[in-house]
Amino acid sequence: MTIRGLAGYGLAAALAAALPASALTVVVADGTPEIALRVGAPGGTISLVTFAVAAATAGNSTPVLGTTNVAAGSSQGANFPTACPANNVRVWTRARSTLATPRVATLTVNGSGNLTSGGNSIPFTNFDWITSGGTEIASGAFSGSPSQALLTFNTSREISVCKRFRFLNTTVYPSGTYNGQLIYTLQMP
Amino acid sequence: MRGALLAVLLAAFAAGALAAPVRLDDSASPRSRIDVKPRWQHVEEGLSDPARLNAMVAEIPNLEVRLATSKFVGKRARIYLVVPDFVSGLRSPAAMRVEWRTRGKLLGGTALPGTRALVYDGVVAQPSLGDILDITLFLDARFMDRGLRFEPHFEIDVAP
Numbered sequence: 001m002t003i004r005g006l007a008g009y010g011l012a013a014a015l016a017a018a019l020p021a022s023a024l025t026v027v028v029a030d031g032t033p034e035i036a037l038r039v040g041a042p043g044g045t046i047s048l049v050t051f052a053v054a055a056a057t058a059g060n061s062t063p064v065l066g067t068t069n070v071a072a073g074s075s076q077g078a079n080f081p082t083a084c085p086a087n088n089v090r091v092w093t094r095a096r097s098t099l100a101t102p103r104v105a106t107l108t109v110n111g112s113g114n115l116t117s118g119g120n121s122i123p124f125t126n127f128d129w130i131t132s133g134g135t136e137i138a139s140g141a142f143s144g145s146p147s148q149a150l151l152t153f154n155t156s157r158e159i160s161v162c163k164r165f166r167f168l169n170t171t172v173y174p175s176g177t178y179n180g181q182l183i184y185t186l187q188m189p
Numbered sequence: 190m191r192g193a194l195l196a197v198l199l200a201a202f203a204a205g206a207l208a209a210p211v212r213l214d215d216s217a218s219p220r221s222r223i224d225v226k227p228r229w230q231h232v233e234e235g236l237s238d239p240a241r242l243n244a245m246v247a248e249i250p251n252l253e254v255r256l257a258t259s260k261f262v263g264k265r266a267r268i269y270l271v272v273p274d275f276v277s278g279l280r281s282p283a284a285m286r287v288e289w290r291t292r293g294k295l296l297g298g299t300a301l302p303g304t305r306a307l308v309y310d311g312v313v314a315q316p317s318l319g320d321i322l323d324i325t326l327f328l329d330a331r332f333m334d335r336g337l338r339f340e341p342h343f344e345i346d347v348a349p
Contacts, residue, residue, distance in 0.1 A: 023218040028337035029226040100335035
């Protein structure tokens with residue numbers, strides 16, 4: 001047994017001596033994870049959704065559909081080549097990472113604010129949305145939470161849905177032009 | 190009879206050894222370790238193909254290699270760039286492709302793990318053969334573990 005062991009050692013040493021030195025070692029770091037989000041028109045534009053409530057039907061609990069321009073629901077590259085139905089807002093998101101660092105991305109919306117007109121206000125809980133052109137974000141209503149979860153998904157993936165916003169019209173508010181802003185946030189710790 | 194068979198086997202082994210490629214010493218190259226960080230190859234929105242969604246690219250520009258060819262001066266030879274079949278941290282050999290361009294002394298080309306590509310074909314005229322390579326690694330993030338590492342090298346086949 002001892003002799004066999006010595007022979008093996010000698011062979012290994014001979015092989016090592018026969019190999020020339022190598023100068024090149026390539027070390028590839030892990031790629032940086034990436035997230036991207038589009039809500040409404042592409043290019044960083046804030047899309048405006050308008051709800052026109054007629055005085056005669058104010059507060060009758062019949063939802064009022066929001067309207068917006070074509071850009072808010074325009075197509076999204078090769079993966080989503082068809083524009084959303086008219087007056088819909090596209091919500092598109094992408095999160096990607098390598099196999100080494102799989103991540104979970106979460107999309108939330110801050111619906112805790114109000115639409116305001118002078119000293120009057122309408123909370124966002126008076127609005128909801130109907131989803132079409134995608135299933136990942138279900139139809140729902142704003143809860144009033146500053147971080148209402150809409151979607152959680154694993155990397156790497158792209159998701160897109162079309163949303164038609166509605167004013168629930170359950171309360172009569174003082175007349176005026178009310179403005180407010182929703183902020184969608186995509187996070188991937 | 191047994192002795193004759195052994196002699197034939199030894200002769201065949203010896204002939205094969207002569208024809209086997211020889212790994213070239215590239216230790217005179219200025220850089221020995223190259224650290225690269227990949228980026229996403231496609232940044233446009235709406236990537237329909239999972240391969241495009243997960244495609245990464247890493248670039249190694251201006252990599253000078255110096256190959257010790259003194260033993261082969263005057264001989265006709267072919268030199269290959271070899272990408273080893275085992276790439277640490279890579280889950281599939283199909284998930285990496287190496288491409289390179291040169292400044293003219295060597296040939297540009299492409300190779301996958303476990304393959305080699307011709308970079309020189311001719312008479313070796315100098316004791317050292319060198320060139321500057323611009324290397325691009327094309328990677329698939331779906332098969333990349335942390336700590337991707339490999340050792341490309343060069344080997345020479347000398348014409349008998």
